[in-house]
Amino acid sequence: MTLLWALRSPCAFACPHCYFGTIEEHKEAGLPEQAGVLSHLSRSDLSAQALAAFARTLVGSPVERVIIAGGEPLDWPATLGIISLIKDAGCQVVIATNGVPLTRPHITDRLVTLGVDGVSVSLDSADADTNDQMRPSRSGRFGYDDVLDGIGTLLRARGDRPTPRVGIYTVVTRSRPQEITDVARLATDIGVDYYVPQPISLPPDHRLFDALSHTAGDVAGVDEQLHRLYRDPRGLTLPNPSYLRRFVAAISSHDSGRVPGCFGGASLFFIQPDGSVWDCPSDRRIAATPPERQRTIRDGDARTLFANRPTGTDCALFSRDCVNMWPLVEDMPQLLNVGVRP
Numbered sequence: 001m002t003l004l005w006a007l008r009s010p011c012a013f014a015c016p017h018c019y020f021g022t023i024e025e026h027k028e029a030g031l032p033e034q035a036g037v038l039s040h041l042s043r044s045d046l047s048a049q050a051l052a053a054f055a056r057t058l059v060g061s062p063v064e065r066v067i068i069a070g071g072e073p074l075d076w077p078a079t080l081g082i083i084s085l086i087k088d089a090g091c092q093v094v095i096a097t098n099g100v101p102l103t104r105p106h107i108t109d110r111l112v113t114l115g116v117d118g119v120s121v122s123l124d125s126a127d128a129d130t131n132d133q134m135r136p137s138r139s140g141r142f143g144y145d146d147v148l149d150g151i152g153t154l155l156r157a158r159g160d161r162p163t164p165r166v167g168i169y170t171v172v173t174r175s176r177p178q179e180i181t182d183v184a185r186l187a188t189d190i191g192v193d194y195y196v197p198q199p200i201s202l203p204p205d206h207r208l209f210d211a212l213s214h215t216a217g218d219v220a221g222v223d224e225q226l227h228r229l230y231r232d233p234r235g236l237t238l239p240n241p242s243y244l245r246r247f248v249a250a251i252s253s254h255d256s257g258r259v260p261g262c263f264g265g266a267s268l269f270f271i272q273p274d275g276s277v278w279d280c281p282s283d284r285r286i287a288a289t290p291p292e293r294q295r296t297i298r299d300g301d302a303r304t305l306f307a308n309r310p311t312g313t314d315c316a317l318f319s320r321d322c323v324n325m326w327p328l329v330e331d332m333p334q335l336l337n338v339g340v341r342p
């Protein structure tokens with residue numbers, strides 16, 4: 001069983017397309033009321049004590065893998081202690097990061113000694129200026145060069161050890177399908193192990209929806225790039241080839257598709273920074289969760305929260321929002337592929 005755990009809300013980046021929205025819009029308009037809304041404002045984030053208390057209950061629970069995301073998990077000092085508790089519970093740990101904290105050797109050294117299994121670094125373009133437009137830092141002081149520096153620092157800290165495996169995640173937008181293969185080339189050059197391009201997912205009322213979201217006319221270009229990537233992965237580990245079909249299906253329509261026996265709510269759960277537990281992070285699935293099924297890790301125990309799960313439920317809400325869940329659940333053993341490197 002995999003937990004996607006958005007540990008804390010704050011982030012030093014202000015990506016305008018982020019699932020968490022932007023601080024400016026939430027300060028101006030206030031936080032939307034509905035359940036599951038994410039924000040970089042941390043007003044309702046659980047305390048370090050509450051998060052650690054839940055992490056201690058992972059021992060003997062069905063949870064096998066925890067993907068730690070956010071917000072930016074590695075800017076918060078308490079994260080390393082929580083990772084330690086999760087590893088003590090015998091779970092695999094993968095961290096999703098903007099990459100800048102990896103420039104600090106005390107962090108990379110700690111990730112190596114804690115035995116973190118994977119570190120997924122976000123980089124949206126092989127071109128520095130384009131990446132820094134997609135992923136601007138709030139201070140304007142950090143960007144592409146720091147991300148590459150962070151990846152290099154982590155790879156050096158790992159040295160000859162097999163872990164952590166290091167990956168790049170790239171958000172693919174409608175105007176730049178070529179990033180799929182351009183970032184792969186860069187990833188190989190800098191010694192990265194795995195690579196996951198993922199389609200941008202925006203709600204139709206998002207101000208960047210028209211500019212960034214794929215339309216039917218963009219599908220052929222993406223399909224061609226994905227096939228090129230899978231024909232020549234340049235030594236990178238990629239998600240299983242079925243990912244390619246799912247990626248293309250997701251950007252081909254804005255309607256919902258069907259997933260028979262979906263792992264959401266069976267072998268995948270999503271925890272948001274206020275402790276709410278959802279079957280998956282898809283906004284459609286969260287919106288469809290009845291109030292009596294809303295749960296929290298606050299004072300909760302993983303051994304009881306995740307007991308009695310279904311083996312898989314048919315879900316009629318497949319969208320671009322969920323494509324990148326397969327790499328977290330079904331493809332992760334392949335992406336982490338411990339033992340391949342000497």
Ligand SMILES: C[S@@+](CC[C@H](N)C(=O)[O-])C[C@H]1O[C@@H](n2cnc3c(N)ncnc32)[C@H](O)[C@@H]1O
Nearest residue numbers: 017018019070071072096097098122169200201
């Ligand atoms: C929300 S971030 C949190 C972890 C970390 N701060 C980071 O930058 O990777 C996790 C991943 O979600 C991606 N992401 C954010 N908003 C997205 C969107 N609207 N569509 C697709 N991916 C998105 C990011 O690019 C990143 O790879």
